[in-house]
Amino acid sequence: MILETYYLDCLAQASYLIISEGEALVIDPQRDIKIYLEAAKKHNAKIKYVFETHHHADFVSGHLEFAKVHDATIFMGKEAKADFNFVGVADGSVLRFGKAKVEFRETPGHTLESVCAVLFDLEKDAKNPEAVFTGDTLFIGDVGRPDLLGATISKEELATMLYNSLQTKLLVLPNETKVYPGHGAGSMCGKALSNDKVSTIGREKDTNYALQAKSKEEFISLVATNQPIAPKYFPLDVQINRKGAQPLQNVIGNLRPFSTQEVVLLQNRGAKILDVRSHKDFSQNAIPSSINVGLDGSFATWAGCVFGENDKVIIVAQEGKEAEVATRLSRIGLDIAVGYLAGGIESWEGEMEPKPRLAPKDLESILENPNFQFVDIRGVGEFQTERIENFKNFPLNNLSDSVANLSKDKEIILMCRSSYRSSVARTFLENLGFKKVTDVEGGILACQEDGLKIVTEECSMSKV
Amino acid sequence: MILETYYLDCLAQASYLIISEGEALVIDPQRDIKIYLEAAKKHNAKIKYVFETHHHADFVSGHLEFAKVHDATIFMGKEAKADFNFVGVADGSVLRFGKAKVEFRETPGHTLESVCAVLFDLEKDAKNPEAVFTGDTLFIGDVGRPDLLGATISKEELATMLYNSLQTKLLVLPNETKVYPGHGAGSMCGKALSNDKVSTIGREKDTNYALQAKSKEEFISLVATNQPIAPKYFPLDVQINRKGAQPLQNVIGNLRPFSTQEVVLLQNRGAKILDVRSHKDFSQNAIPSSINVGLDGSFATWAGCVFGENDKVIIVAQEGKEAEVATRLSRIGLDIAVGYLAGGIESWEGEMEPKPRLAPKDLESILENPNFQFVDIRGVGEFQTERIENFKNFPLNNLSDSVANLSKDKEIILMCRSSYRSSVARTFLENLGFKKVTDVEGGILACQEDGLKIVTEECSMSKV
Secondary structure, three states: EEEEEEHHHHHOOEEEEEEEEEEEEEEEEEEHHHHHHHHHHHHHOEEEEEOOOOOOOOOOHHHHHHHHHOOEEEEOOOOOOOOOOOEEOOEEEEEEEEEEEEEEEOOOOOOOOOEEEEEEEEOOOOOOOOOOEEEEOOOOOOOOOOOOOOOOOOOOHHHHHHHHHHHHHHOOOOOOOOOEEOEEOOOOOOOOOOOOOOOOOOHHHHHHHHHOOOOHHHHHHHHHHHHHOOOOHHHHHHHHHHHHHOOHHHHHHOEEEOOOOHHHHHHHHOEEEOOOHHHHHHOOEOOOEEEEEOOOOOOHHHHHHHHOOOOEEEEOOOOHHHHHHHHHHHOOOOEEEEEOOOOOHHOOOOOEEOOOOOOHHHHHHHOOOOOOEEEEEOOHHHHHHHOOOEEOOOHHHHHHHHHOOOOOOOOEEEEOOOOHHHHHHHHHHHHHEEEEEEOOOHHHHHHHHOOOOOOOOOOOOOOO | EEEEEEEEEHHHHHEEEEEEEEEEEEOEOOOOOHHHHHHHHHHOEEEEEEEEOOOOOOOOEEEEHHHHHHHHHHEEEEOOOOOOEEEEEEEOOEEOOOOOEEEEEEOOOOOOEEEEEEEEEEOOOOOOOOEEEEEEOOOOOOOOOOOOOOOOOOOHHHHHHHHHHHHHHHHOOOOOOEEEEEEOOOOOOOOOOOOOOEEEEEHHHHHHHHOOOHHHHHHHHHHHOOOOOOOHHHHHHHHHHOOOOOHHHHHHHHEEEOOOHHHHHHHHHHOOOOOOOOHOOOOOEEOOOOOOOOOOOHHHHHHHHHHHOOEEEEEEOOOOHHHHHHHHHHOOOOEEEEEEEEEOOHHOOOOOOOOOOOOOOHHHOOOOOOOOEEEOOOOHHHHHHHEEOOOOEEOEEEEEHHHHHHHOOOOOEEEEEOHHHHHHHHHHHHOOOOOOEEEEEOOOHHHOOOOOOOOOOOOOOOOO
16 A cells, blocks of 8 residues: 655645555545646556545645546545535445555534545554544644634534544544644644644644643634634635536646737736746836736735636746646636736836835834834734734735725835735735835844834734 | 336346436446446446445345446445445445435345445435335345344344334335335245335335334344245355456356267266256256256256356257356356357257156155155245145255255155256256156146145245
């Protein structure tokens, strides 16, 4: 039996491939499924089964492409409400292929249909499990957030289910059972996720903050509060995953190169320009009204906060990177890239403008000036932990919902951690018609370095 | 959604094909799976799923050929102990394809791994089930027999499980739910099975003898007694089904034509000759030591009582029927046909002998003669219901276990219903070295017609 972990840094998302005797199971695949197909081929195996631990909110899964194009069978919890065909597993359902046996356990809490998969390597030990794939039920250092279904069921009810699922389905596994979760640090699916890629049940029992709760009530109050704001695109992704996404090739294969003239024409007709260069390069010189989301960061998450499913996007990227950009957009369900500026920014023949930024040393003198709006677009937890006085917190996660609180007349000064996100927010706001927006160069890190006064506050449970 | 019933008279075995939107599920397929493949092809569908209600004892299923050769996924109860790969379903597990939804219910009783499948036609009614496939848990007019696992678990324990399964899993379905069982009249899997092919939950509640029991205790005593003797081949078939049978073509494709000389040579080396002509034709003239099991009856069941898995069999059949004979043997796991007499009985160049039978009118005069052994080889229930005085009952079902009770010195007079089975028993015994064996021509039916004295006894629950 072979077990391979695939970790997508951009979305802090883990997926898994289990191969035995020519057959393979993929768990929570990312949307671009070529990596799994190639790995399976390398091992002379066919991916016959896809297991979705639940309907993901934070990324679009490739499950339907496996089913439609590669004839795989999808497994999900029996409570899943999906448009596609699947095997709905119940507590105790089993899938065996080769020398691998997967036993499913229903673990409602993060969602109602959540299921974990206990893996046995029958060659090694038919009695004791090798590992458990915990999806978004149990992370390393954290547990699934129970607050995303608020519209249909309260977070307290879900937290109660999560508590029961953890206690009766996962923590009863032997301590040495390896834990392979659905996400790592940086994910919006929890608030204290570790950078580690694998743990054990025993280690989580000992160290996971949520599992230290002395009572069900304490657990509920711990996990139902201080969760990061869910990015704007989460409901869209649930919807897409329920339906099943179209094959990625349908998106990538249709990307067209555009000349400057065509880009201008399309922009006039409502298309948006997405410049994926680093925020530093972008600030030097950029196409007016273009939006900057650097590829060198959690690109998909932040793109998902500023673009919507109905946008049409023209990519400005280093030559050869266009398909990667479109793929990374599609990974969160934004099949919105229509083409790219042929030749990249160097070929642009139209107007350009620099995006001057505010140096931290120049910030101090205007902090008391009522003609400025000081906006920190980091997460609530980050903001609470350390911030500059007079900044208000409007997280980028749902900035599109907060714009009504901002005035178009007063200049906006944006702050984030390193000025990656503030470049996203700045260009997003400019695109919405805010004419006077500047961001603090280097963000709060640079402010600290330059000795600006930082308000600090302990808030251990809110790392995002 | 299309639902097709396949009923194999020879084994009184029902199988089902459900097709929706290009995908198909086959339930309890017989071993020769061509009929399903052709039906699916006709409807432009691919058989992607095979559901085995349990490990069958009375026939070999084609599930593994579907999986190995046609890439289908096998579904069974999670308690199944199998060597092949399968999806082990638990209570509430669901399989959806096209507009068909199948919900599985674990129904231990006949076996521990028994599962029934509730079918919804989502186009017609997503709430109320269209039908339930009850395997060997619920028949029309009967319920599954709980006495076949005697070695590992008592029939009373299994009958208790069966009672609970029926009450909590099946009889709770709406009365109008159609019932599609695994077997009909003639099967050894129960004792009161109807000839009907479909019923409803409501009708079974009203008329099924076992469901009229007033208490669990009454139910247990009703179903745990008076079951037919399990044919000798049952344990073999469970074993084969757990392992999965080899593709049928491997057997049929290797059948060789033999000349008389080759047949004699092989017979001398231990091969057995199986003559499948009608018992009437056979009795006129037959190859010495050949065994007669007529194709025009429950061929497989009775062949399974007189042949074993280690036999090598040469078929004597009408030209062109050889593959059918081999197929019907293989349907119960006897992959024992090595070839056939080329040209059939007409081409036989060796010795032949008639098989004189005893006319009923000649029976009466010898009934008190102690030099004869009078053996009725019908089922216990048949024998109890009506018989001729002085006959002892050694059912053909397990005659090979009873031969020690028979003397080779005294002539044996065999009786069955119509003299189909007695021809089987006679030639089987001759093959074992019994030199003096005769059967009553026309069986007990002819005796009745000729006015012989019949001992009758009411035993309503024992029809087999």
